[in-house]
Every structure is written in structure tokens, then in C-alpha cells.
Amino acid sequence: MNASAPTTAETLRSALARLLDGLPQRQATAAVERLIANYRGQTPTDAPVLRDRSDVAAYAAYRMPATFEAVRSALDGLAEAAPQWAPASHVDVGGGTGSATWAVDATWDGPRETTVLDWAEPALQLGKELAQASPSPVLRAAEWRRAVIGSGLTLPDADLVTVSYVLGELTPEARRAVVAEAARAGRAVVLIEPGTPEGYLRIREAREQLIEAGLKVAAPCPHDGTCPIEVGQDWCHFSARVSRSSLHRQVKGGSLPYEDEKFSYVAASRFPVTPVPSRITRRPQIRKGLVLLDLCGPEEGPGAGLSRATVTKRHGDLYKAARDADWGQEWPPASRG
Numbered sequence: 001m002n003a004s005a006p007t008t009a010e011t012l013r014s015a016l017a018r019l020l021d022g023l024p025q026r027q028a029t030a031a032v033e034r035l036i037a038n039y040r041g042q043t044p045t046d047a048p049v050l051r052d053r054s055d056v057a058a059y060a061a062y063r064m065p066a067t068f069e070a071v072r073s074a075l076d077g078l079a080e081a082a083p084q085w086a087p088a089s090h091v092d093v094g095g096g097t098g099s100a101t102w103a104v105d106a107t108w109d110g111p112r113e114t115t116v117l118d119w120a121e122p123a124l125q126l127g128k129e130l131a132q133a134s135p136s137p138v139l140r141a142a143e144w145r146r147a148v149i150g151s152g153l154t155l156p157d158a159d160l161v162t163v164s165y166v167l168g169e170l171t172p173e174a175r176r177a178v179v180a181e182a183a184r185a186g187r188a189v190v191l192i193e194p195g196t197p198e199g200y201l202r203i204r205e206a207r208e209q210l211i212e213a214g215l216k217v218a219a220p221c222p223h224d225g226t227c228p229i230e231v232g233q234d235w236c237h238f239s240a241r242v243s244r245s246s247l248h249r250q251v252k253g254g255s256l257p258y259e260d261e262k263f264s265y266v267a268a269s270r271f272p273v274t275p276v277p278s279r280i281t282r283r284p285q286i287r288k289g290l291v292l293l294d295l296c297g298p299e300e301g302p303g304a305g306l307s308r309a310t311v312t313k314r315h316g317d318l319y320k321a322a323r324d325a326d327w328g329q330e331w332p333p334a335s336r337g
Helices: 005-019 025-038 053-081 099-107 121-132 172-185 197-212 246-252 317-324
Strands: 089-093 113-118 143-146 158-164 186-194 216-219 238-243 258-269 285-287 290-296 306-312
Touching (some): 005 099, 053 158, 053 186, 053 216, 089 172, 113 121, 121 143, 158 172, 172 186, 186 197, 197 258
Parallel strands (some): 089 158, 113 143, 158 186
């Protein structure tokens, strides 16, 4: 795995800050507010809402850090399940300005062939400019190609295919077609959606489709069986912490230096993987002398399905690990090499 992730994140933030040079703060804020209001799920694939460079710059500066952190967290799940594997080629579907390509570069060392497909030419152009600001030769050499993301999509074969924050913009038929093509083309497929009940349902449907196509779930699930969550009662999602820019604080009216990006995801592959035995599905609850962990476990046997573990001081080192555990991590902790 690539140990330079913090440097990658800092480089991306610096490049995004330069995007807004010369763009009045009021104009950037107005563009972001308009785009947030109607960007997700309301745009036909032949009419992207990112109309010009000002739109793209404002939206990229606002959204790319959060998308980067969410995708990187999802990729970590795949990397943990296949620690000896690294993609030599990557296709990012609906990649826009390239958040996922930066996240892949923060997760694995190169060399790697990278192709970004999107329907918005201004987003692709700006993404290419951002990539040139990176010290990574992989990002600088990436190919940025316009494509209609939908039922007629044809992807080049690749070790890794990512589709992040895209499925919600598609019709159900187009969504199934894109997932099917990703499953055909990729040795590994990682899908990320917003961490909402609706985003989770899209991931749940896509997960079933990937399994039917012959892929094995690597993360976050401990198994390939039916998701144990009762639809309408709960949803599977995780959280990634994101440093907030001044644009974030102005748009949202907040003062905190960070925010938490909620996301749902699935990672699946055609090569052998070792999923976690159980995964922490909520932020651990630390009480006096004990820690409560909500877990999703194996399909069968002890700890199967959804359960809650109570870890107390009597558990010794395991109690210390529980106090340090975080939402989304495997449980019990294990050394992977």
C-alpha cells in the first residue's frame, strides 16, 4: 500500500485552493449552493449540470476532498482484504475531476495506467489540470476521455474499476447496465454512494449484481450472503473525516475545521480475497469500564449477522483495542501482511 496518503490529500487541497484564485467568493458560494440543490439524481446523462469552468472549479473545491476521503476509505477495505495485490490499470467511471484517481494513487504505488471517463468536458479538462499539479507520474499520465455514462457504456478491461457518486444520477436501467459493464471489465470493482438510505439501497442492489456476475465481496461485508439489514429499519454506511476549507465553512455556515462524509460502498473482486471476520458498523460507544461495538459478522456460526459486542476491562488487551477502535474497522483486530 502507498504510505503517502497524507501528502496526496494535502497536495489535492493545495491544488483545489488555487482553482478559486480569481473567482469571487460570492460567485463560488452561489455556484456551490445551486449545484448542491440539483446535482445528485436529477440530471440526465446527456446534460451535465457542471456547465462551465466556474461551476466545475467551485464544485470541485467544495466536493473533491470529501469524495477523495470516502473513496480512499473504501479502497482501504479492498487493500486490507487483498494486501499483496495492487492494480496495474484503473478505469474511473463518471470520474469528473478525478477524486477517485487521487484516492487510488494514495492507496497503491504505481506504475499504473489510469483512464477517467465522464460526460462533462469542463470537468475532464479541470481534472487533467489538477492531475498535472500532482508529483505523481501516474496522475500526470492519466487519460481523460468524454463518454456518456449509461446503458451503452463500453469499458476497457482493467484491474480496478471505480464508480463513485454516480449510480444515483442514473435511471435504474442505466444503473444496472453500468454495474454489469464494470463487473465484466474489472478484476476488482469498487462502488461508492452517499451514506443515505437511498445510497445504501443502490449499493445493496449493485452488490447482489456483482455477486451474480461471479465476483466475491471483499469489503465491507464479511461474506457474500444476503445483507442482514432489514430494509427500511437501518442502512449500512460509514464515515470519513474531511478537513473543511473556507468555502465549506461559508456555504454551510459552520465553524468546525472538519466535517464527516457519510458513504456506503462495496468492493468485490475476481481474485482471492480475505474479508474481515466482522466489521464495526457504528461508532463505538465508550462507557465507564466497557465499550459497546455494533458488528456485522459472518453469514453463519458464532457472531453471525448483526450483533452487539460488550468489551470490558476483563478482556485485557482486547478492551484497549476496543477503546481505540473506529467505525468501519474489522473486529477483532488482526495483523494483516
